[in-house]
Amino acid sequence: MVQESGPAGTGRAPQGSLAAGLSGPSPANDSGAPSGRGGGLAALRRRMPLATLLAQRLGLSLLLLWAVSVVVFLGIEALPGDFAQTYLGQSATPQAVANIRAELGLDQPALSRYLEWLGGVAQGDFGKSWASGNSVTEQIGLRLGNTLFLAFWAALVSVPLAVGLGMLAVHFRDRWPDRLINVVSLGAISLPEFFVGYILILFVAVQGGWVTFPSTVYAGMSFGQRLEAIILPCATLVLVVLAHMMRMTRAAIISVMSSPYIETAELKGLDTLRIIARHAAPNAVAPIITVVALNLAYLVVGVVVVEVVFVYPGMGQYMVDAVTVRDMPVVQACGLIFASVYILLNMTADILGILTNPRLRHPR
Amino acid sequence: MNDYLKFLGREAALGRLSRREFMGRAAAVGLTAPLAASLLSSSVKAAGPQRGGHLKCGLEGGASTDVLDPAKFTSQFCFMVGRNYGDTLIETHPTTGEALPSLAESWEASPDAKVWTFKIRKGVQFHNGKEMTIDDVLATLNRHSDEQSQSGALGIMKTVSSIKADGGSLVVSLEDGNADLPLLLSDYHLVIQPGGGVDEPNAGIGTGPYKVASFEPGVRATFERNTNDWRDDRGFAESVEMLVINDATARTAALSSNQVHFINRVDPKTVDLLKRAPHVKIQNTSGRGHYVFIMHCDKEPFANNDLRLALKYAMDRETLVEKILRGFGKVGNDFPINETYALFPEDIEQRGYDPDKAAFHFKKSGHDGSVLLRTSEVAFPGAVDAAVLYQESCKKAGIEIEIKREPGDGYWSNVWNAQPFCTSYWGGRPTQDQMYTTAYYSKADWNDTKFFRPDFDKLLIEARAELDQAKRKDMYREMAIMVRDEGGLILPMFNDFINATTNKVDGYVHDIGNDMSNGYAATRLWLTS
Numbered sequence: 086m087v088q089e090s091g092p093a094g095t096g097r098a099p100q101g102s103l104a105a106g107l108s109g110p111s112p113a114n115d116s117g118a119p120s121g122r123g124g125g126l127a128a129l130r131r132r133m134p135l136a137t138l139l140a141q142r143l144g145l146s147l148l149l150l151w152a153v154s155v156v157v158f159l160g161i162e163a164l165p166g167d168f169a170q171t172y173l174g175q176s177a178t179p180q181a182v183a184n185i186r187a188e189l190g191l192d193q194p195a196l197s198r199y200l201e202w203l204g205g206v207a208q209g210d211f212g213k214s215w216a217s218g219n220s221v222t223e224q225i226g227l228r229l230g231n232t233l234f235l236a237f238w239a240a241l242v243s244v245p246l247a248v249g250l251g252m253l254a255v256h257f258r259d260r261w262p263d264r265l266i267n268v269v270s271l272g273a274i275s276l277p278e279f280f281v282g283y284i285l286i287l288f289v290a291v292q293g294g295w296v297t298f299p300s301t302v303y304a305g306m307s308f309g310q311r312l313e314a315i316i317l318p319c320a321t322l323v324l325v326v327l328a329h330m331m332r333m334t335r336a337a338i339i340s341v342m343s344s345p346y347i348e349t350a351e352l353k354g355l356d357t358l359r360i361i362a363r364h365a366a367p368n369a370v371a372p373i374i375t376v377v378a379l380n381l382a383y384l385v386v387g388v389v390v391v392e393v394v395f396v397y398p399g400m401g402q403y404m405v406d407a408v409t410v411r412d413m414p415v416v417q418a419c420g421l422i423f424a425s426v427y428i429l430l431n432m433t434a435d436i437l438g439i440l441t442n443p444r445l446r447h448p449r
Numbered sequence: 450m451n452d453y454l455k456f457l458g459r460e461a462a463l464g465r466l467s468r469r470e471f472m473g474r475a476a477a478v479g480l481t482a483p484l485a486a487s488l489l490s491s492s493v494k495a496a497g498p499q500r501g502g503h504l505k506c507g508l509e510g511g512a513s514t515d516v517l518d519p520a521k522f523t524s525q526f527c528f529m530v531g532r533n534y535g536d537t538l539i540e541t542h543p544t545t546g547e548a549l550p551s552l553a554e555s556w557e558a559s560p561d562a563k564v565w566t567f568k569i570r571k572g573v574q575f576h577n578g579k580e581m582t583i584d585d586v587l588a589t590l591n592r593h594s595d596e597q598s599q600s601g602a603l604g605i606m607k608t609v610s611s612i613k614a615d616g617g618s619l620v621v622s623l624e625d626g627n628a629d630l631p632l633l634l635s636d637y638h639l640v641i642q643p644g645g646g647v648d649e650p651n652a653g654i655g656t657g658p659y660k661v662a663s664f665e666p667g668v669r670a671t672f673e674r675n676t677n678d679w680r681d682d683r684g685f686a687e688s689v690e691m692l693v694i695n696d697a698t699a700r701t702a703a704l705s706s707n708q709v710h711f712i713n714r715v716d717p718k719t720v721d722l723l724k725r726a727p728h729v730k731i732q733n734t735s736g737r738g739h740y741v742f743i744m745h746c747d748k749e750p751f752a753n754n755d756l757r758l759a760l761k762y763a764m765d766r767e768t769l770v771e772k773i774l775r776g777f778g779k780v781g782n783d784f785p786i787n788e789t790y791a792l793f794p795e796d797i798e799q800r801g802y803d804p805d806k807a808a809f810h811f812k813k814s815g816h817d818g819s820v821l822l823r824t825s826e827v828a829f830p831g832a833v834d835a836a837v838l839y840q841e842s843c844k845k846a847g848i849e850i851e852i853k854r855e856p857g858d859g860y861w862s863n864v865w866n867a868q869p870f871c872t873s874y875w876g877g878r879p880t881q882d883q884m885y886t887t888a889y890y891s892k893a894d895w896n897d898t899k900f901f902r903p904d905f906d907k908l909l910i911e912a913r914a915e916l917d918q919a920k921r922k923d924m925y926r927e928m929a930i931m932v933r934d935e936g937g938l939i940l941p942m943f944n945d946f947i948n949a950t951t952n953k954v955d956g957y958v959h960d961i962g963n964d965m966s967n968g969y970a971a972t973r974l975w976l977t978s
Contacts, residue, residue, distance in 0.1 A: 164859070165856070165858055165859030166858070166859040166862045166863070170862040171858075171859070171861075171862070172514075178604075178894045178895075179894065180596065181599060181603070184596065184597060184599060214514070216516075217513070217514050217516050217666055218516070218651075219666075224513070227665075228513075283698055283702075286698075286699070286702045290702060290706050290708075291702050291705045291706040294706060294707075298699075298702065298703060298706055298708055299507070299692060299703050301668060301669055301692055303665060303668060304663070304665070305663075393695060393696050393699075394699055395699065396692065396693070396696070396699055396703075398665070398668040402513070402667065403513050403667070406513040406514055406667055407514070410512075410514055
């Protein structure tokens with residue numbers, strides 16, 4: 086079966102709505118926490134607010150992961166054609182379809198298939214890919230490693246760059262450096278990422294010949310070679326996520342800059358950069374962390390288009406391949422990993438938000 | 450002096466003389482530098498294939514669901530992987546398509562073409578060092594004949610009633626006579642594996658020119674030259690690397706930037722741009738694959754042959770070849786065979802775009818209202834555009850076509866072979882018999898035009914067992930005319946296979962058998978220094 090792949094389809098903007106339900110940096114409205122009832126729990130919360138929050142969140146996360154698995158399962162069921170039909174594609178004969186269905190138990194009712202899969206997962210067994218017969222855990226191990234490698238380096242470049250540029254923009258507020266930073270980063274985010282990728286390939290790889298392309302990484306490559314291979318996809322991702330974080334840094338710091346204590350600092354005669362870095366930034370950090378977390382999650386779960394364009398063997402492409410043939414064990418495992426990354430990063434953002442804010446750290 | 454230069458050129462080509470030395474000596478006998486350089490390159494070409502080097506290919510069609518088991522090859526990528534590491538009993542001639550010996554040295558048929566005896570080559574070793582025996586061949590063919598095997602060659606092997614070993618020969622008995630059996634055994638799924646691949650179907654061990662060094666599904670495969678190859682006319686590179694590059698733009702960029710030597714599936718829309726690069730060569734080969742519009746002959750309103758004829762005459766084939774294939778293809782004549790097949794009936798009149806005839810037959814059919822055509826981008830590249838062009842050409846004949854765009858997901862299970870009028874694609878088959886048997890025989894699962902004709906079926910079976918080529922050709926002519934004039938097939942175009950190479954490789958063979966030099970691209974190309 087020949088698969089048409091094109092850089093269409095995936096939404097690029099980090100999905101705020103999912104996070105909004107989970108995060109929100111104030112613990113005062115902890116969803117679902119039975120705070121009114123049970124004096125013991127309330128007492129516990131007062132004494133160890135962070136530990137209780139963490140426990141609650143972890144419990145909720147497990148529930149959420151289960152819900153994700155149900156949604157993914159139902160989603161695959163709702164797609165036209167089952168694994169046997171789509172895997173065989175145009176060459177499906179009734180006999181061949183029946184053979185595959187019997188072999189994989191696809192002739193069972195949906196509920197029992199789901200429970201069987203869930204039972205395996207509860208014991209830590211994600212099963213085998215229906216299409217290739219290989220262990221899902223093993224294959225995902227490789228792909229996830231690649232995805233995290235790319236995401237890590239993209240984050241390492243983009244986060245300090247975005248925060249730094251944001252501070253610089255505040256410093257030169259409404260003057261040309263601020264405008265320049267804004268125009269360039271907003272320009273980069275407005276272009277579709279495959280287009281940014283193609284432009285980089287055209288000028289840097291084809292005409293310049295300065296970097297390696299395609300960016301395929303494989304076993305046996307040295308660390309240096311890997312780094313060299315991911316230069317272009319990394320640059321594309323940085324351009325794509327930069328604006329969001331930079332704008333948030335700028336906005337958060339500007340809102341703090343109008344506070345009376347900043348005025349005091351100014352009156353003390355401190356220079357602006359020092360005020361921004363030492364006095365304003367720490368108080369603006371919570372919203373910045375939230376946006377950074379969202380973008381980090383995006384770097385892990387939302388980069389399938391970049392993977393396709395740069396021929397990078399990450400999780401996204403793996404999941405798309407699996408969805409095209411309805412390879413349920415693989416899709417489920419990928420879905421759960423993506424959901425876990427999202428949940429984990431959002432939780433981290435919340436906790437960091439609380440830690441950096443003394444008022445939230447010691448609630449009355 | 451002339452002979453001396455020729456001698457120098459040859460020495461340089463064989464690597465006994467460096468380029469610098471050659472240029473120096475040529476200058477010594479009074480030759481200017483550019484002339485000496487051109488002489489050198491022509492000598493190199495004349496000297497034939499060169500060994501050594503690392504060949505890189507960027508291919509569309511790989512996925513993380515790929516496997517090394519030949520029975521389950523579905524993608525273009527696997528197709529080429531199989532050709533690299535394994536051999537089939539029979540190969541096909543690149544330009545005539547006739548059967549050539551490979552692991553089978555020679556063969557003969559009984560007069561009714563029911564019993565075939567293949568002499569198996571001796572002294573061939575698998576990559577694991579074991580000698581290939583007739584038992585391996587037997588086990589391989591048996592595995593692909595098994596209903597449970599999910600083999601892509603099951604359809605071919607179904608017609609076999611028994612396979613036996615007789616000394617060093619393989620005896621294959623068929624239920625019905627088939628003069629084309631050798632060609633069927635050239636199917637790319639039927640790679641001979643040690644022990645038939647029963648125990649380890651995914652071992653990737655065969656008798657081919659390259660050994661599998663690594664295989665990451667959907668990412669990359671690498672190969673080392675098989676130094677123990679039983680043939681010396683292939684496998685020129687020291688090592689081969691095949692990368693999965695599914696994005697057309699990325700593939701083109703990889704070739705333009707010299708990161709790979711060969712790519713497949715060049716987008717017809719960008720061929721002209723790619724051609725401008727001085728180091729790129731477009732390699733397009735006539736193929737058997739065809740883009741089709743198919744009507745069910747047993748469903749209203751298409752049960753009426755006048756309506757079918759009207760829709761055939763309303764097809765502007767030239768425009769479709771020009772607009773959809775950008776000239777990389779040939780017009781079709783409403784039967785699924787072209788001149789690349791053996792025994793092609795040349796003298797059948799080409800059907801052209803004729804709005805008057807279309808209007809005449811449409812009126813005669815008595816059909817009222819529009820005709821619903823279903824299409825999707827997955828049917829073939831440009832299928833939706835092709836449907837719109839068809840709608841326009843029909844309009845001039847007074848026929849109104851209503852286009853319904855179907856989702857690509859599930860198109861092959863819900864629309865193709867299920868709905869009465871849709872766009873589709875057929876890959877070629879090794880023989881005319883195979884093509885007709887797969888898609889026009891009454892009992893075929895994929896009879897996607899619902900063409901039920903007892904007289905056609907009878908001819909098909911008779912022709913299959915006919916060893917007299919002249920008689921057989923007449924039969925195929927008659928069958929072609931039946932499909933063309935009474936079938937449900939509108940066949941506007943046969944598409945070329947468009948591949949591309951850089952000028953750092955040579956030896957590309959235009960093979961009519963299938964795409965990518967019939968999958969042999971990596972075994973046939975060599976690197977020029």
